[in-house]
Amino acid sequence: KKPRNFPPGPAWWPIVGSLPEVSRWRKKLGTLTMAATFLAKQHGKGKLVGLRVGNDVQVVLASAELVKEMATKPELDGRPRGPFYRHRTWGLRRGVMLTDDEFWRDQRRFLTRHLRDFGLGKASQMETIIMREVQALTDYFKTAISNTADGKALIPLHNAFGVSVLNTIWAMLAGKRYDPDDAELCTLQKILSDMFASMDMTGCLFNHFPILRYVLPEASGYNYYMTCHQKLLQFLQAELLRHKTTYMEDSPRDFMDVFIAESNTRKDEDSNYTDIQLMAICMDMFMAGSDTTNKSLSFGFLHFLRQPHVVRKIQEEIDSVVGRERPVTLDDRHNMPYTEAAVNESIRVFAAHAIAVPHRAMADSTLMGYFIPKDTILAVNYNGLFMNEELYEDPWTFKPERFLNEKNEVSLPDHFIPFGVGRRRCMGDTLAKTNIFLFISNLLQTFNFENPKGRPLPDPFPIEGITPFTQLYDGVISLRD
Numbered sequence: 001k002k003p004r005n006f007p008p009g010p011a012w013w014p015i016v017g018s019l020p021e022v023s024r025w026r027k028k029l030g031t032l033t034m035a036a037t038f039l040a041k042q043h044g045k046g047k048l049v050g051l052r053v054g055n056d057v058q059v060v061l062a063s064a065e066l067v068k069e070m071a072t073k074p075e076l077d078g079r080p081r082g083p084f085y086r087h088r089t090w091g092l093r094r095g096v097m098l099t100d101d102e103f104w105r106d107q108r109r110f111l112t113r114h115l116r117d118f119g120l121g122k123a124s125q126m127e128t129i130i131m132r133e134v135q136a137l138t139d140y141f142k143t144a145i146s147n148t149a150d151g152k153a154l155i156p157l158h159n160a161f162g163v164s165v166l167n168t169i170w171a172m173l174a175g176k177r178y179d180p181d182d183a184e185l186c187t188l189q190k191i192l193s194d195m196f197a198s199m200d201m202t203g204c205l206f207n208h209f210p211i212l213r214y215v216l217p218e219a220s221g222y223n224y225y226m227t228c229h230q231k232l233l234q235f236l237q238a239e240l241l242r243h244k245t246t247y248m249e250d251s252p253r254d255f256m257d258v259f260i261a262e263s264n265t266r267k268d269e270d271s272n273y274t275d276i277q278l279m280a281i282c283m284d285m286f287m288a289g290s291d292t293t294n295k296s297l298s299f300g301f302l303h304f305l306r307q308p309h310v311v312r313k314i315q316e317e318i319d320s321v322v323g324r325e326r327p328v329t330l331d332d333r334h335n336m337p338y339t340e341a342a343v344n345e346s347i348r349v350f351a352a353h354a355i356a357v358p359h360r361a362m363a364d365s366t367l368m369g370y371f372i373p374k375d376t377i378l379a380v381n382y383n384g385l386f387m388n389e390e391l392y393e394d395p396w397t398f399k400p401e402r403f404l405n406e407k408n409e410v411s412l413p414d415h416f417i418p419f420g421v422g423r424r425r426c427m428g429d430t431l432a433k434t435n436i437f438l439f440i441s442n443l444l445q446t447f448n449f450e451n452p453k454g455r456p457l458p459d460p461f462p463i464e465g466i467t468p469f470t471q472l473y474d475g476v477i478s479l480r481d
């Protein structure tokens, strides 16, 4: 039964809850995020909708004020607890992204403090790490171009940035980088992206109906989920072993070494500094840290192919502020408002189809005056925020100008909160924005990106998943001069 004064939403049927209504609108509109935006408009003044899907009682939020209200209430800082979230870290709730309470506070503090030592949030260190990757990708594109007769290389752009972006976070975590076409990492990323495409952020069938793990392990996606995580575990185990065999106590090379040192000092049985916890943190970073930035770049470049005038404006800005003789650096950023606005617009067009990592009410609470019972899942539907025509005119069109004021300065509205707010706010916003800025500006300084002749422009409609994907698309890359 719906609790009294629960946020409004479609009817709850026995066993399936609101699933039939959500599925109907999802099919009709094309994505879960659009269905949730629609249901929030139909039932909750466009701000929220209350649902039950199988076991899970959920409230989907679609307004910035509500996200901010949620952040004022520590009891709403929890993370979900179903099998989808537990089995991801091998049966235990571990890591930092999907844990809560004291365990999460301690681990988040430790991770933030020590990732800073290896560059996270420190402009000059981040710049060095990212520029190494920009250079490697530039060389990779140049080689592809030099292997063509007409100087125009056809490159699949939907996932051109995956390995490069992962390297920027992996350098801090594991002190290692991979080439853009590294076979092992490309396979691993393919496994992860296939898995991401088969689920969504609010879970999947075997989470909403846990019994399906036993009666329909194949059809409910459970077996597939476990196999993918097993492969990821093998990859991380190999890295951990490499670290342990080459570890030197007095000279930590990266976060893994620091964590190993900490776990050596805490030998007690209930220590949280275990091998599994370290691998779970790495997995969080793999997913939260690289996937989001990579996809913001993919969405950005898709729109660049659709709107060459945006590319021309960025290139004009680069030419006038930096020229072509030296790379674009972070110091140039404040003189490049149009490019900086394009960075934010790339994040908007990606996040506009995403549901953020869900929260969980750890105690009874309220939101917008409605009752939120303990264990309700609270999911922020960014589609409701970033595709809202009243806030973002013509939301399907890529318009950096929307983030510029009349003085041509970057001006981000209060409702632009792609990284969340409050205690659970994203840990990597600076790294993400720095990555996107340096990749866009340096690649557009050197190359032209065009849609292949004779092909339709790539469609901005997303492919759904835990995080949204662009459709598969190619770009023609050539040297600017």
Ligand code: HEM
Pocket: 096, 097, 098, 108, 169, 284, 285, 288, 289, 290, 292, 293, 296, 347, 351, 356, 357, 358, 359, 418, 419, 420, 421, 423, 424, 425, 426, 427, 428, 429, 431, 432
């Ligand atoms: C465009 C890129 C990115 C976007 C849009 C993004 C967005 C978000 C959002 C919306 C959340 C959830 C906030 C909440 O629960 O209220 C989050 C959490 C998180 N993000 Fe990001 N993020 C991005 C990049 C990164 C990067 C580069 C890192 C790596 C350092 C990172 C690490 C994390 C972590 C660890 C969390 C979990 C924090 C916690 O639960 O305490 N993210 N991010």
